[in-house]
Amino acid sequence: MPELPEVETVARGLQKAVAGDAVESVWIGKRPQVLKSAAREIEKAVTGATIAAVRRVGKHIVVDLQNGSAPVQWVVHLGMTGSFVVCPADAPLEKHTHLVARLRSGRELRFVDPRMFGKLAVASTAFSAAGAEPLEIGAEEFTALFHGTRAPIKSALLNQALLSGVGNIYADEALFRAGIRPRRRSHTLTRAELRSLYDAVREVLHEAIAAGGTTVNDYMNALGESGRFQFDLRVYGRETEPCLRCRTPIKRIVISGRSTHYCPKCQK
DNA sequence: ATACCGACCTGTCAGC
DNA sequence: TGCTGACAGGTCGGTA
Numbered sequence: 001m002p003e004l005p006e007v008e009t010v011a012r013g014l015q016k017a018v019a020g021d022a023v024e025s026v027w028i029g030k031r032p033q034v035l036k037s038a039a040r041e042i043e044k045a046v047t048g049a050t051i052a053a054v055r056r057v058g059k060h061i062v063v064d065l066q067n068g069s070a071p072v073q074w075v076v077h078l079g080m081t082g083s084f085v086v087c088p089a090d091a092p093l094e095k096h097t098h099l100v101a102r103l104r105s106g107r108e109l110r111f112v113d114p115r116m117f118g119k120l121a122v123a124s125t126a127f128s129a130a131g132a133e134p135l136e137i138g139a140e141e142f143t144a145l146f147h148g149t150r151a152p153i154k155s156a157l158l159n160q161a162l163l164s165g166v167g168n169i170y171a172d173e174a175l176f177r178a179g180i181r182p183r184r185r186s187h188t189l190t191r192a193e194l195r196s197l198y199d200a201v202r203e204v205l206h207e208a209i210a211a212g213g214t215t216v217n218d219y220m221n222a223l224g225e226s227g228r229f230q231f232d233l234r235v236y237g238r239e240t241e242p243c244l245r246c247r248t249p250i251k252r253i254v255i256s257g258r259s260t261h262y263c264p265k266c267q268k
Numbered sequence: 269a270t271a272c273c274g275a276c277c278t279g280t281c282a283g284c
Numbered sequence: 285t286g287c288t289g290a291c292a293g294g295t296c297g298g299t300a
Contacts, residue, residue, distance in 0.1 A: 077294085
């Protein structure tokens with residue numbers, strides 16, 4: 001589900017809603033797949049801790065906790081269907097809820113994930129993403145990064161070790177805006193093409209953040225509200241529909257197992 | 269080194 | 285109505 005703009009939206013929403021609050025107690029479900037730290041360890045790190053800040057790193061949500069003298073990080077990845085929301089304690093418990101943190105303010109912070117592709121862990125060492133932040137990297141560095149791999153550009157954009165945060169929707173949208181075919185080999189792109197792609201990636205991510213993310217199916221922000229960027233998608237999910245620029249039907253192909261959408265006329 | 273492919277899970281929707 | 289298969293925002297590990 002969530003790519004950089006969705007995770008950013010959740011992190012900002014949580015930062016606004018729960019920074020300064022504290023965790024009084026925690027309930028942990030019995031789904032080992034989503035818990036990457038032992039339940040005991042999570043309980044120990046989180047119970048009694050003050051929430052200093054909530055921020056995004058790549059596609060991860062990082063909650064900075066202060067527990068006694070030791071800073072601890074609570075790291076959450078939403079996978080495809082995860083949600084991390086704050087709600088009143090009496091809100092009905094959703095199916096597939098894996099963790100509930102009761103806050104001093106009386107509200108609850110809940111981690112819900114039906115498909116269980118998400119992850120939740122605690123860490124005492126600073127968490128960092130493998131790849132570069134697309135909104136922080138410079139154009140030169142971006143070019144060097146993509147000249148260094150022979151993979152199809154669509155696959156390269158999805159490779160979190162190169163760039164952290166771009167997922168299937170925004171990869172397709174950025175390639176459309178830059179006029180580049182998704183199967184083109186990354187190292188064969190000209191400097192000018194990579195410069196357009198750099199601009200397109202940043203532009204689409206900024207616009208999507210401003211719209212509160214894309215809700216295709218079940219993505220929700222920290223307060224359980226939908227995003228609005230689904231109305232601004234130009235190619236993703238528009239197979240056979242006319243290109244918004246040239247009216248040619250949008251094509252759908254599969255690249256490294258992911259559904260890929262592009263305009264055969266506008267993208268070279 | 270690189271790149272496909274299935275696996276991990278549950279839910280939904282289209283088609284028969 | 286109900287079954288079956290395809291598909292879904294993401295990553296990982298195995299294999300070629």
